[in-house]
Amino acid sequence: MEAPMQVSILGTGLMGSPMAIRLRRAGYPLTVWNRTSGKTAPAVEAGARFAATAAEAVAGADVVLVILENGPVVERVLFEDGVAGALAPGAVLVDMSSISPEAARLHHDRLAALGVAHLDAPVSGGPGGAEDGTLAIMVGGEEATFAKARDLLGVMGRPTLVGPPGSGQLAKLCSQILSATAIGALSEVFVLARRYGADPAMVRQALRGGFAESRVLEVHGDRMLRRDFEPGGHVRTFVKDLRTAMTIAQGQNLSLPLAELAYDLFARFERSGGGDSDISGLLQQTEGGSVPSL
Template sequence: MNQPHIAFLGVGLMGAPMVENLLQAGFPMTLWNRTASKCEPFAARAEVASTAASAVADADVVITMLENGPAVDAVLVEQGVIDALRPDAVVIDMSSVPPSLAREHAARCAAAGAGYLDAPVSGGTVGAESAALSIMAGGEGAVLERVREVLESLGKVTHIGPAGSGQLAKLANQAIVGITIGAVSEALLLAARGGADPAAVREALMGGFAGSRILELHGQRMIDRRFEPGAPSRIQLKDMRMILDEARAEGLTLPLAQRTHDEYQALLANGQGEADHSGLLLALEHLNGVRMTAADLPPRAQANRE
């Protein structure tokens, strides 16, 4: 059986390693990106299209990995991708967009005779590079089975429910991620200002009930002050905004999500939107007028490090 031809739209921070894994798995591919130069590293192994609509003309599967809902809508609708789809093609939107928009795109694809999945991911660039993404798929189960081999080349796939459900799962994921980053920031800064070595505190907590991937990975980023983006803070703020929008639509009040949203908003107001989302520590430091670095720790904390 021939491998399905994949059109991949959005070769950015997450898209590039995903493209690499799909090529390694042997899928023939056509690539498109708004900034065409980002496709150049793959030009010897994949076709590069000049427009999004031309990229999907011969595709069995179309994957979008774009920054936000308006970008996805612009590509699928305004730039004519849905109109250019082959009959029975499957669109897999792996971006993070509002659930209502995912349902709208599913209806548009159905009207065009195409399948649709909203399949956002968790795992960041590390998961993308290692083909270990958690993929949350919304849509018809039969459509998912048609493209399961493609998605399993990128990570672990879970069918959540009907169209829009994948995006709801991603919002749940981002609520936990954002709120937990805030908790880790506060905990490590509190420990450091009281005289404890934050690195030792993190190590101790990793073996207990507070242990988590956030504490493991982002806690270490905070201690090392490595805030180059795996997931930029501006994207986390966008996700927190979508969480609150969805909550309001359902008549819910989510105070922890609201507080975390406001902290990320403060981080961006300080000009640090491109910092990794673990950089929420920077907003907390700015609020308190202190830094969690060895030079700025109380004397007893510095003594613990020596």
């Protein structure tokens, strides 16, 4: 009988924790590490093994999932905290963080030189999608590596191999642009409805199922109506991704006016103190104190 795949997760925050719990429920032997060790508690309670250091966590792992805050943090953990050197040749590292495509390609090449396979596989769907196993998982890398990790990723959502290294991160940036423009438009729709005297909740209900239907209308529309701005996705992280998308567009001599406007709106919200809000909190800026709160 083939030995079960040994899996490690580096990062058990808003996304990593529910992903770890799903993997344990699916029967995968799992080791977890997080810089703030207390955040590993839910995964450990689900049967995961706690590791005191990132390097300890990946020792002997067949597949390592990384879901950390940003590119510099991923770089530091992989190449300064001893993870790359502790990975066994033949292991697969799946970076599910949101970092730049260029950084993903560089990490791929540096790990390949050590005999370690790499996929960039950022996700969309928020903590709820991580809990339900319905994440959109956008993957960049080689087909053979994707084949090794596909079933494991399938426990957490719907993995799609987009293209070569870095392609998963590019797809995530496209997702962020679409989400940003939709959330901005939705906040304006709700403010317009309220100003005209219509009930925003009933407007949303009327739109459901038509061409305006979307996960943004479903999930973030509900959050806006309930004024629940506790972060499922932080504005500061969203702005970081949009900034990366704008940099790439500029490098390609592309003008993306809607994306630029959405970036400006969210960047202004972050500067005004909204960085720790959920992205649906943009509604507060759109209201601008000029209309009654929803």
